[in-house]
Amino acid sequence: MTASGSDLLIIFRAIAEELVNRFRARLEEQPRLTTALGMLVTAIGLVIVARIFFWLFFSSPAIALGTVTGQVTLNGSPLAAATVEFTPASGSPSYGDTDSSGRYSLSYLPGKYGATLGKHTVRITTYNWITHSNGSKQEIPERVPERYNTASTLTATVAAGSQQFDWSLQSP
Secondary structure (H helix, E strand, O other), rough: OOOOOOHHHHHHHHHHHHHHOOOOOOOOEEEEEEEEHHHHHHHHHHHHHHHHHHHHHOOOOOOOOEEEEEEEEEEEEOOOOEEEEEEEEEOEEEEEOOOEEEEEOEEEEEEEEEEOOOOEEEEEEEEEEEOOOOOOOOEEEOOOOOOHHOOEEEEEEEEOOEOOOOOOOOOO
């Protein structure tokens, strides 16, 4: 015997009605249970409303970012394959890699471009490690003087909107 979809729906509805009727009868027999369930539903509702209230009024706002692009040169030539880092006094840094023309664009997070507003220490480095397909590693030596990276003297103040910071580095 095979039941059709409409037969299954009728059976399901009958079972649901029976369960609701038994639940109502139990509640009528035990008024304390009705009170306890009412209090539980009210408490859950209050928790949900409080969570929404705090989320709306006390959650941290989106971080304001300024778009930052620029070009890096070393001794007058574009500096390719360098990493440009803008680090604020507090908060997360932004990074960008230079292309073959020395141009970069900063990213705060993947897909979120720019840097936080305010003063930043700027570091520019070419030091890197490359892992080859065979698992071997190759160290890329630093070509930029320390005063531009590990002991950087470079600073920039990022404002709202777009700005360009070009860096003309000199190496002895």
